[in-house]
Amino acid sequence: MNIRPRTRATSFDVAALAGVSQSAVSRAFTPGSSLAEEKRLRIIEAARKLNYVPNSIARSLTTQRSNIVAVILGNTANPFYLQVLEAFMHRLQAEGRQVLTFTVENGGESDEAILRVLRYQVDGVILTSAQLSTRMVSLCHDRGIPVVLFNRYIPGSDASGVRCANAEGGRQIATAFLAAGARSFAMIKGDPKGTTSQDRARGFVDRLMEAGIGRDAISELEGHSVYDGAHEAVVREFRDGRTKIPDAIFGINDIMAMGAMDALRQRFSLKVPDDVMIGGFDDIAEARRFPYRLTTVRQPIGQMVDETLAILHLDEPHRPIEPGRDVVVPGRLIWRRSIPAPRGDGETKGA
């Protein structure tokens, strides 16, 4: 146990034991290559004896494919992105690829992360919730590495993006509020630099104004895309009766909606939806739980992951990188109790 053999058997060792050439060993571990079945078995057996495990690093050097995909996370405090990470891990693992994970500061630049990722010759980069300079995108593309922005787009960027119909989702929440009779509103926005937050807010406001709601009946808070941010923003805005509490509050994402809801109950002893109705966006797992039962717009993560991987086209490395596609998938309004349903068609199962 104290000895350190440091003996990672190589394909040559296996070849020697099996009485074949190193080429044969390589072929034995490369599906679809031409090798007599009897010999293949003999090699596998020898490999087993030596605890041989092929060295993917060396393999990558010759094949120019690492089978590694980088996932860069911009806001690990939002459970949504962890759900997304999980979805990508499952999918990529299933097809034999590895996930190299990075985090960057919430709202920060991911340039440095990209640079580090590039060193590892990843086959693709998935960027969630993070800023990215166009220089970095072309750096990747020039090297044949596709970049996909998940739930985000950068105007004028060459990088493709996959996102939910954010503006439309904002409209759906607004429509739900209106149907429930709300006349005064607040919304809690996230990262001001992020288009996601902007789009949802825009759709929300547009719909309200179409319904004749005045701009002065819609206040805006900044929640920085996190629970605590929204919680504090609500407390700050409404304490001392400085601002009148509106009929309805739209949290630009679920975690902020939850923070707002908790703040309203805890600090102002208000009831949801009786005193204030609340809408969210994402449909994270927590949103359906008993204390929240949040009416929200569900982002179809599975579908978005599919679209992302399609753009990455990891299976066809030689297909050119598609220039700047912007894939938009529709969200779906999930009725729960944080907004009174016009008709009694809300979800009944709460857990």
Add this chain to the structure above:
Amino acid sequence: MNIRPRTRATSFDVAALAGVSQSAVSRAFTPGSSLAEEKRLRIIEAARKLNYVPNSIARSLTTQRSNIVAVILGNTANPFYLQVLEAFMHRLQAEGRQVLTFTVENGGESDEAILRVLRYQVDGVILTSAQLSTRMVSLCHDRGIPVVLFNRYIPGSDASGVRCANAEGGRQIATAFLAAGARSFAMIKGDPKGTTSQDRARGFVDRLMEAGIGRDAISELEGHSVYDGAHEAVVREFRDGRTKIPDAIFGINDIMAMGAMDALRQRFSLKVPDDVMIGGFDDIAEARRFPYRLTTVRQPIGQMVDETLAILHLDEPHRPIEPGRDVVVPGRLIWRRSIPAPRGDGETKGA
């Protein structure tokens, strides 16, 4: 944009442009190597012009160090482990290492994951919440790759582990329950194969029995370490009045405690802590939120991460792997409102 230069500049390209040898370029990117400053600057400039990024894959091949650490996640539905992942990512990124992330089925074997990890010549393996055969441990150790079990230990294994004082934590919750006057109990256990769950439960029961509580006053439910599992277990156990609802319920981890709490409120209209008091373990971010305000045992993630990285000793690859250390760090009881405090010293800030 449509052309695919596929031109990843190599150190030779940079050398040619800078008028030096490839060795010099390599040295320019290797801190601490002997190279004239003037020449180093010239090389950096040439590299910039060519968008040269050193190829870590090739570097790994010669150095025998990949600077990649594998983190294997066993239960992504428990936010605790995502917090742990985040902590490791931050730490490892800060010291210039990469994180290769894997998931395995909740409670499943991680052998296959290990095998895949080994191919990538990772410098270390961190395993959270997952089973592992001893054969895999020695496979790693024989190759000089340290393995650390996070929050888990495998009796008789060569792998070191870092964990919280689980039994002691269970005792602390039991003590809190007793101090608050509880006389009948339930506990919701997680993965039956996991030692973590067993240890916490054991400490809990031991303490109760020391206080003269009979075994028949302690019922046991299975929650499979997830929110929904605990929720359903509580509903199943207590509906129809089959079992009398106890004074206190110990969720072996916070997420199950939360599931239990929501079930009690939603399905049985009970109040916490008035009707039932609840204790948890982990102190995940959600535990402090208004609807839960869970009294729980905080696991010192930072300290546990430190200990884990110390065992990995990534900086000294040649130091022999320490045989089977079992590092135990104490948890700390965090008083919140889900258990009435004997004296009024609970946390007041809820969000």
Add this chain to the structure above:
DNA sequence: TTCCGGCGTGAATACGCATTCAATCTGTGC
């Protein structure tokens, strides 16, 4: 002046594998 230690440098090599190329072997059709 001579000697020596140390720095700076480039040529050459190794890392572990996939793949090309040419050679050998197999079986088929005639």
Add this chain to the structure above:
DNA sequence: GCACAGATTGAATGCGTATTCACGCCGGAA
């Protein structure tokens, strides 16, 4: 029995870098 297509095979090479080795150079000590 012969020619030939296809299947197997191994030697050799390349992937991009770090590192060793040997050499030239400089400055200080003797």
